[in-house]
Amino acid sequence: MRKTRVVKIGRLRIGGNNPVIVQSMASTHTSDIKATISQIDRLSDAGCEMVRVTVPDIESAKAVGKIKKAIDIPLVADIHFDHRLAIESIKQGVDKVRINPGNIGDKDKVKEVVIAAKDYGVPIRIGVNAGSLKILKKVDTSKWDSKRWASEMVKEAMEEVEILEDMNFDDIVVSLKADDAERTILANESFAAKTDIPLHLGVTEAGALVSGIVKSSIVFSHLLKQGIGNTIRVSLTEDPVKEIRVAFEILKALKLREYGPDIISCPTCGRCEVNLFDIVHRIEEIVYSNKLLRERAKGKKIAVMGCVVNGPGEAKYADFGICGGKGKGIWIENGKQAKVIKEADWVNEVIRKIRSL
Numbered sequence: 001m002r003k004t005r006v007v008k009i010g011r012l013r014i015g016g017n018n019p020v021i022v023q024s025m026a027s028t029h030t031s032d033i034k035a036t037i038s039q040i041d042r043l044s045d046a047g048c049e050m051v052r053v054t055v056p057d058i059e060s061a062k063a064v065g066k067i068k069k070a071i072d073i074p075l076v077a078d079i080h081f082d083h084r085l086a087i088e089s090i091k092q093g094v095d096k097v098r099i100n101p102g103n104i105g106d107k108d109k110v111k112e113v114v115i116a117a118k119d120y121g122v123p124i125r126i127g128v129n130a131g132s133l134k135i136l137k138k139v140d141t142s143k144w145d146s147k148r149w150a151s152e153m154v155k156e157a158m159e160e161v162e163i164l165e166d167m168n169f170d171d172i173v174v175s176l177k178a179d180d181a182e183r184t185i186l187a188n189e190s191f192a193a194k195t196d197i198p199l200h201l202g203v204t205e206a207g208a209l210v211s212g213i214v215k216s217s218i219v220f221s222h223l224l225k226q227g228i229g230n231t232i233r234v235s236l237t238e239d240p241v242k243e244i245r246v247a248f249e250i251l252k253a254l255k256l257r258e259y260g261p262d263i264i265s266c267p268t269c270g271r272c273e274v275n276l277f278d279i280v281h282r283i284e285e286i287v288y289s290n291k292l293l294r295e296r297a298k299g300k301k302i303a304v305m306g307c308v309v310n311g312p313g314e315a316k317y318a319d320f321g322i323c324g325g326k327g328k329g330i331w332i333e334n335g336k337q338a339k340v341i342k343e344a345d346w347v348n349e350v351i352r353k354i355r356s357l
Protein backbone atom coordinates (compact mmCIF):
# COMPACT_ATOMS: atom_id res chain seq x y z
CA MET A 1 0.00 0.00 0.00
CA ARG A 2 1.20 3.53 -0.77
CA LYS A 3 2.43 5.27 2.37
CA THR A 4 0.10 8.12 3.26
CA ARG A 5 -0.63 10.31 6.22
CA VAL A 6 -3.73 9.44 8.24
CA VAL A 7 -6.71 11.80 8.20
CA LYS A 8 -9.44 11.60 10.85
CA ILE A 9 -12.99 12.05 9.60
CA GLY A 10 -15.40 11.82 12.52
CA ARG A 11 -14.77 8.42 14.04
CA LEU A 12 -13.15 7.13 10.84
CA ARG A 13 -9.49 7.17 9.89
CA ILE A 14 -8.47 7.13 6.27
CA GLY A 15 -5.00 6.60 4.88
CA GLY A 16 -2.08 4.85 6.56
CA ASN A 17 -2.81 1.17 7.05
CA ASN A 18 -6.56 1.69 7.41
CA PRO A 19 -8.88 -0.25 5.10
CA VAL A 20 -10.22 1.41 1.96
CA ILE A 21 -13.40 3.23 3.06
CA VAL A 22 -16.61 3.04 1.01
CA GLN A 23 -18.57 6.24 0.64
CA SER A 24 -21.48 7.62 -1.32
CA MET A 25 -23.45 10.79 -1.80
CA ALA A 26 -27.11 11.49 -1.03
CA SER A 27 -29.21 12.39 -4.07
CA THR A 28 -31.88 14.23 -2.08
CA HIS A 29 -32.25 17.99 -1.61
CA THR A 30 -30.21 18.53 1.56
CA SER A 31 -32.74 21.08 2.81
CA ASP A 32 -35.30 18.25 2.83
CA ILE A 33 -33.91 16.97 6.11
CA LYS A 34 -36.35 14.07 6.49
CA ALA A 35 -35.74 12.63 3.02
CA THR A 36 -31.98 13.07 3.36
CA ILE A 37 -31.83 11.29 6.73
CA SER A 38 -33.99 8.49 5.38
CA GLN A 39 -31.72 7.97 2.36
CA ILE A 40 -28.58 8.11 4.52
CA ASP A 41 -30.10 5.47 6.83
CA ARG A 42 -30.61 3.19 3.81
CA LEU A 43 -27.04 3.83 2.69
CA SER A 44 -25.72 3.09 6.17
CA ASP A 45 -27.73 -0.15 6.35
CA ALA A 46 -26.13 -1.18 3.05
CA GLY A 47 -22.67 -0.61 4.56
CA CYS A 48 -21.87 2.98 3.50
CA GLU A 49 -19.15 4.26 5.84
CA MET A 50 -19.15 7.97 5.02
CA VAL A 51 -21.74 10.08 3.21
CA ARG A 52 -21.63 13.39 1.38
CA VAL A 53 -24.46 15.84 0.91
CA THR A 54 -24.56 18.79 -1.44
CA VAL A 55 -24.70 22.26 0.11
CA PRO A 56 -25.89 24.62 -2.63
CA ASP A 57 -27.46 27.26 -0.34
CA ILE A 58 -27.58 28.52 3.23
CA GLU A 59 -30.75 26.53 4.00
CA SER A 60 -28.83 23.32 3.17
CA ALA A 61 -25.80 24.46 5.21
CA LYS A 62 -28.07 24.95 8.24
CA ALA A 63 -29.70 21.56 7.60
CA VAL A 64 -26.42 19.62 7.87
CA GLY A 65 -26.36 20.19 11.65
CA LYS A 66 -29.70 18.43 12.07
CA ILE A 67 -28.79 15.69 9.61
CA LYS A 68 -25.48 15.07 11.38
CA LYS A 69 -27.25 14.54 14.71
CA ALA A 70 -29.63 11.97 13.23
CA ILE A 71 -27.16 9.70 11.41
CA ASP A 72 -24.49 7.25 12.51
CA ILE A 73 -21.80 7.72 9.84
CA PRO A 74 -19.47 10.68 9.17
CA LEU A 75 -21.04 13.48 7.13
CA VAL A 76 -19.27 15.44 4.39
CA ALA A 77 -20.48 18.77 2.97
CA ASP A 78 -19.94 19.22 -0.77
CA ILE A 79 -19.26 22.86 -1.63
CA HIS A 80 -19.06 24.61 -4.98
CA PHE A 81 -18.82 28.35 -5.73
CA ASP A 82 -19.55 29.83 -2.29
CA HIS A 83 -16.91 29.39 0.42
CA ARG A 84 -19.29 30.81 3.06
CA LEU A 85 -21.36 27.65 2.76
CA ALA A 86 -18.28 25.61 3.70
CA ILE A 87 -17.74 27.76 6.78
CA GLU A 88 -21.39 27.47 7.85
CA SER A 89 -21.31 23.68 7.32
CA ILE A 90 -18.19 23.44 9.48
CA LYS A 91 -19.93 25.43 12.22
CA GLN A 92 -22.93 23.10 11.92
CA GLY A 93 -20.72 20.14 12.86
CA VAL A 94 -19.97 18.45 9.55
CA ASP A 95 -17.06 15.92 9.66
CA LYS A 96 -15.34 16.99 6.43
CA VAL A 97 -15.82 19.54 3.66
CA ARG A 98 -15.14 19.04 0.00
CA ILE A 99 -14.21 22.12 -1.99
CA ASN A 100 -13.73 22.37 -5.73
CA PRO A 101 -10.72 24.56 -6.52
CA GLY A 102 -12.09 25.13 -10.00
CA ASN A 103 -14.99 27.21 -8.73
CA ILE A 104 -14.42 28.19 -5.10
CA GLY A 105 -12.68 31.45 -6.07
CA ASP A 106 -9.51 33.22 -4.99
CA LYS A 107 -6.92 32.27 -2.39
CA ASP A 108 -8.38 34.46 0.37
CA LYS A 109 -11.69 32.62 0.24
CA VAL A 110 -9.92 29.27 0.53
CA LYS A 111 -7.91 30.65 3.46
CA GLU A 112 -11.12 31.61 5.28
CA VAL A 113 -12.34 28.02 4.92
CA VAL A 114 -9.01 26.71 6.24
CA ILE A 115 -9.21 28.95 9.32
CA ALA A 116 -12.68 27.59 10.16
CA ALA A 117 -11.59 23.99 9.45
CA LYS A 118 -8.61 24.41 11.78
CA ASP A 119 -10.77 25.88 14.55
CA TYR A 120 -13.22 22.99 14.39
CA GLY A 121 -10.73 20.20 13.58
CA VAL A 122 -12.43 19.39 10.28
CA PRO A 123 -10.46 17.96 7.32
CA ILE A 124 -10.80 19.30 3.79
CA ARG A 125 -11.01 17.34 0.57
CA ILE A 126 -9.70 19.16 -2.45
CA GLY A 127 -11.90 17.69 -5.15
CA VAL A 128 -10.51 18.37 -8.62
CA ASN A 129 -12.79 17.53 -11.53
CA ALA A 130 -11.41 17.52 -15.07
CA GLY A 131 -14.56 19.28 -16.31
CA SER A 132 -14.18 22.28 -14.01
CA LEU A 133 -10.45 23.02 -14.15
CA LYS A 134 -9.70 26.75 -13.94
CA ILE A 135 -7.54 26.56 -17.07
CA LEU A 136 -10.49 25.46 -19.22
CA LYS A 137 -11.74 29.06 -19.33
CA LYS A 138 -8.50 30.19 -20.96
CA VAL A 139 -7.32 27.51 -23.40
CA ASP A 140 -8.48 25.26 -26.19
CA THR A 141 -8.33 21.68 -24.97
CA SER A 142 -9.27 19.96 -28.23
CA LYS A 143 -5.72 18.71 -28.79
CA TRP A 144 -5.08 17.60 -25.23
CA ASP A 145 -4.26 13.93 -24.71
CA SER A 146 -4.92 12.04 -21.46
CA LYS A 147 -1.44 12.86 -20.17
CA ARG A 148 -2.00 16.58 -20.57
CA TRP A 149 -5.41 16.38 -18.87
CA ALA A 150 -3.86 14.46 -15.99
CA SER A 151 -1.00 16.91 -15.60
CA GLU A 152 -3.36 19.93 -15.49
CA MET A 153 -5.55 18.17 -12.90
CA VAL A 154 -2.53 17.45 -10.71
CA LYS A 155 -1.24 21.02 -11.14
CA GLU A 156 -4.51 22.52 -9.87
CA ALA A 157 -4.65 20.07 -6.97
CA MET A 158 -1.06 20.90 -5.96
CA GLU A 159 -1.74 24.65 -6.09
CA GLU A 160 -4.61 24.18 -3.67
CA VAL A 161 -2.60 21.82 -1.45
CA GLU A 162 0.09 24.50 -1.21
CA ILE A 163 -2.39 27.10 0.06
CA LEU A 164 -3.50 24.71 2.80
CA GLU A 165 -0.04 23.48 3.74
CA ASP A 166 1.36 27.04 3.83
CA MET A 167 -1.19 27.60 6.59
CA ASN A 168 0.13 24.48 8.39
CA PHE A 169 -3.06 22.62 7.58
CA ASP A 170 -2.37 18.94 6.89
CA ASP A 171 -5.77 17.28 7.26
CA ILE A 172 -6.15 17.03 3.54
CA VAL A 173 -7.65 14.44 1.22
CA VAL A 174 -7.49 14.90 -2.55
CA SER A 175 -9.56 13.52 -5.40
CA LEU A 176 -8.77 13.78 -9.09
CA LYS A 177 -11.74 12.71 -11.14
CA ALA A 178 -12.52 12.67 -14.83
CA ASP A 179 -15.27 10.93 -16.76
CA ASP A 180 -12.50 9.18 -18.67
CA ALA A 181 -10.78 6.13 -17.15
CA GLU A 182 -7.31 6.85 -18.56
CA ARG A 183 -7.24 10.49 -17.42
CA THR A 184 -8.38 9.49 -13.96
CA ILE A 185 -5.74 6.77 -13.67
CA LEU A 186 -2.88 8.97 -14.92
CA ALA A 187 -3.82 11.89 -12.68
CA ASN A 188 -4.01 9.70 -9.56
CA GLU A 189 -0.75 7.89 -10.33
CA SER A 190 1.06 11.17 -10.86
CA PHE A 191 -0.35 12.78 -7.70
CA ALA A 192 0.37 9.67 -5.61
CA ALA A 193 4.04 9.81 -6.62
CA LYS A 194 4.35 13.43 -5.42
CA THR A 195 2.72 13.47 -1.98
CA ASP A 196 1.63 11.41 1.03
CA ILE A 197 -1.91 12.83 0.94
CA PRO A 198 -4.68 10.20 1.08
CA LEU A 199 -6.63 9.84 -2.16
CA HIS A 200 -10.37 9.61 -2.64
CA LEU A 201 -10.93 7.69 -5.87
CA GLY A 202 -13.85 8.18 -8.20
CA VAL A 203 -14.80 8.42 -11.83
CA THR A 204 -17.02 11.44 -12.21
CA GLU A 205 -20.22 11.23 -14.24
CA ALA A 206 -19.42 7.55 -14.77
CA GLY A 207 -22.87 6.92 -16.22
CA ALA A 208 -25.70 4.53 -15.49
CA LEU A 209 -25.36 1.11 -13.91
CA VAL A 210 -23.44 -0.85 -16.54
CA SER A 211 -21.02 1.82 -17.84
CA GLY A 212 -20.53 3.16 -14.31
CA ILE A 213 -19.61 -0.26 -12.96
CA VAL A 214 -17.24 -1.00 -15.84
CA LYS A 215 -15.39 2.34 -15.67
CA SER A 216 -15.16 2.34 -11.88
CA SER A 217 -13.95 -1.27 -11.78
CA ILE A 218 -11.20 -0.63 -14.32
CA VAL A 219 -9.97 2.55 -12.64
CA PHE A 220 -10.19 1.33 -9.05
CA SER A 221 -8.66 -2.04 -9.80
CA HIS A 222 -5.72 -0.46 -11.64
CA LEU A 223 -5.01 2.03 -8.87
CA LEU A 224 -5.84 -0.05 -5.79
CA LYS A 225 -3.59 -2.87 -6.99
CA GLN A 226 -0.73 -0.38 -6.81
CA GLY A 227 -1.84 0.62 -3.30
CA ILE A 228 -3.22 3.96 -4.54
CA GLY A 229 -6.57 4.98 -3.04
CA ASN A 230 -7.82 5.24 0.53
CA THR A 231 -11.53 5.78 0.02
CA ILE A 232 -13.74 5.13 -3.01
CA ARG A 233 -17.00 6.42 -4.36
CA VAL A 234 -18.69 4.65 -7.25
CA SER A 235 -20.81 7.25 -9.11
CA LEU A 236 -23.90 5.83 -10.76
CA THR A 237 -26.97 7.40 -12.29
CA GLU A 238 -28.94 5.17 -9.95
CA ASP A 239 -30.21 4.83 -6.39
CA PRO A 240 -26.98 5.54 -4.42
CA VAL A 241 -27.57 2.40 -2.35
CA LYS A 242 -26.46 0.45 -5.44
CA GLU A 243 -23.13 2.31 -5.34
CA ILE A 244 -22.33 0.72 -1.99
CA ARG A 245 -22.85 -2.81 -3.20
CA VAL A 246 -20.76 -2.16 -6.32
CA ALA A 247 -17.96 -0.53 -4.32
CA PHE A 248 -17.77 -3.45 -1.91
CA GLU A 249 -17.95 -6.01 -4.70
CA ILE A 250 -14.92 -4.32 -6.31
CA LEU A 251 -13.02 -4.31 -3.01
CA LYS A 252 -14.10 -7.90 -2.35
CA ALA A 253 -12.85 -9.06 -5.77
CA LEU A 254 -9.52 -7.32 -5.07
CA LYS A 255 -9.44 -9.03 -1.66
CA LEU A 256 -9.24 -5.68 0.12
CA ARG A 257 -12.49 -5.87 2.11
CA GLU A 258 -15.09 -8.47 3.05
CA TYR A 259 -18.76 -7.85 2.40
CA GLY A 260 -21.41 -10.49 3.03
CA PRO A 261 -21.43 -13.80 1.16
CA ASP A 262 -20.29 -14.72 -2.31
CA ILE A 263 -23.54 -15.64 -4.07
CA ILE A 264 -22.83 -17.63 -7.20
CA SER A 265 -25.65 -18.20 -9.66
CA CYS A 266 -25.91 -19.36 -13.25
CA PRO A 267 -27.11 -17.26 -16.20
CA THR A 268 -29.89 -19.87 -16.81
CA CYS A 269 -30.62 -21.54 -20.13
CA GLY A 270 -33.39 -23.58 -21.69
CA ARG A 271 -32.97 -26.25 -19.03
CA CYS A 272 -33.97 -23.93 -16.18
CA GLU A 273 -37.53 -24.48 -14.89
CA VAL A 274 -37.60 -22.05 -11.99
CA ASN A 275 -37.68 -18.23 -11.94
CA LEU A 276 -34.01 -18.02 -11.01
CA PHE A 277 -33.53 -14.32 -11.81
CA ASP A 278 -36.27 -13.30 -9.41
CA ILE A 279 -35.06 -15.68 -6.69
CA VAL A 280 -31.44 -14.50 -6.84
CA HIS A 281 -32.43 -10.81 -6.95
CA ARG A 282 -34.69 -11.27 -3.90
CA ILE A 283 -31.97 -13.08 -1.92
CA GLU A 284 -29.43 -10.38 -2.79
CA GLU A 285 -31.84 -7.59 -1.93
CA ILE A 286 -32.54 -9.05 1.52
CA VAL A 287 -28.98 -10.05 2.38
CA TYR A 288 -27.08 -6.98 1.19
CA SER A 289 -29.43 -4.44 2.77
CA ASN A 290 -29.19 -6.09 6.19
CA LYS A 291 -26.08 -5.61 8.34
CA LEU A 292 -26.76 -8.68 10.49
CA LEU A 293 -27.31 -11.04 7.55
CA ARG A 294 -24.20 -9.69 5.80
CA GLU A 295 -22.13 -10.30 8.91
CA ARG A 296 -23.49 -13.82 9.45
CA ALA A 297 -22.87 -14.82 5.84
CA LYS A 298 -19.48 -13.09 5.54
CA GLY A 299 -17.05 -15.22 3.51
CA LYS A 300 -19.64 -17.97 2.79
CA LYS A 301 -20.18 -19.23 -0.72
CA ILE A 302 -23.85 -19.72 -1.58
CA ALA A 303 -24.79 -21.38 -4.89
CA VAL A 304 -28.18 -20.77 -6.49
CA MET A 305 -28.28 -22.78 -9.72
CA GLY A 306 -30.91 -23.20 -12.40
CA CYS A 307 -30.79 -26.97 -12.89
CA VAL A 308 -29.11 -30.22 -11.98
CA VAL A 309 -26.76 -30.35 -15.00
CA ASN A 310 -24.03 -28.11 -13.57
CA GLY A 311 -25.76 -27.21 -10.34
CA PRO A 312 -24.62 -30.02 -8.02
CA GLY A 313 -21.06 -29.73 -9.30
CA GLU A 314 -20.95 -26.00 -8.61
CA ALA A 315 -22.83 -26.28 -5.33
CA LYS A 316 -20.40 -28.92 -4.13
CA TYR A 317 -17.77 -26.23 -3.64
CA ALA A 318 -20.19 -23.87 -1.94
CA ASP A 319 -21.03 -23.86 1.77
CA PHE A 320 -24.65 -24.45 0.80
CA GLY A 321 -26.96 -23.93 -2.12
CA ILE A 322 -29.89 -25.02 -4.25
CA CYS A 323 -30.16 -26.57 -7.71
CA GLY A 324 -33.39 -26.19 -9.65
CA GLY A 325 -35.80 -28.83 -10.89
CA LYS A 326 -39.37 -28.35 -12.15
CA GLY A 327 -40.84 -25.94 -9.59
CA LYS A 328 -38.59 -27.29 -6.88
CA GLY A 329 -34.95 -27.66 -5.95
CA ILE A 330 -32.40 -29.81 -4.23
CA TRP A 331 -30.82 -28.29 -1.14
CA ILE A 332 -27.11 -29.02 -1.01
CA GLU A 333 -25.04 -28.49 2.09
CA ASN A 334 -21.33 -29.23 2.53
CA GLY A 335 -21.36 -30.97 -0.83
CA LYS A 336 -24.24 -33.35 0.05
CA GLN A 337 -27.83 -33.36 -1.20
CA ALA A 338 -29.86 -32.72 1.96
CA LYS A 339 -33.53 -32.24 0.99
CA VAL A 340 -36.02 -31.17 -1.68
CA ILE A 341 -37.66 -27.75 -1.35
CA LYS A 342 -40.47 -26.06 -3.30
CA GLU A 343 -39.51 -23.14 -5.56
CA ALA A 344 -41.70 -20.82 -3.47
CA ASP A 345 -39.56 -21.58 -0.38
CA TRP A 346 -36.07 -21.06 -1.85
CA VAL A 347 -35.61 -17.47 -0.72
CA ASN A 348 -36.85 -18.12 2.82
CA GLU A 349 -34.74 -21.24 3.12
CA VAL A 350 -31.53 -19.39 2.17
CA ILE A 351 -32.32 -16.53 4.58
CA ARG A 352 -33.22 -19.00 7.36
CA LYS A 353 -29.93 -20.77 6.85
CA ILE A 354 -27.96 -17.49 6.96
CA ARG A 355 -29.73 -16.50 10.20
CA SER A 356 -28.67 -19.81 11.74
CA LEU A 357 -24.97 -19.30 10.94
Ligand code: SF4
Residues within 6 Å of the ligand: 266, 267, 268, 269, 270, 271, 272, 305, 306, 307, 308, 309, 310, 311
Ligand atom coordinates in the same frame (compact mmCIF):
# COMPACT_ATOMS: atom_id res chain seq x y z
S1 SF4 B 1 -26.91 -24.64 -14.33
FE1 SF4 B 1 -28.45 -25.56 -15.65
S2 SF4 B 1 -29.88 -23.86 -16.03
FE2 SF4 B 1 -28.04 -22.95 -15.26
S3 SF4 B 1 -26.93 -22.43 -17.13
FE3 SF4 B 1 -26.16 -24.41 -16.43
S4 SF4 B 1 -27.36 -25.90 -17.59
FE4 SF4 B 1 -28.46 -23.93 -17.74
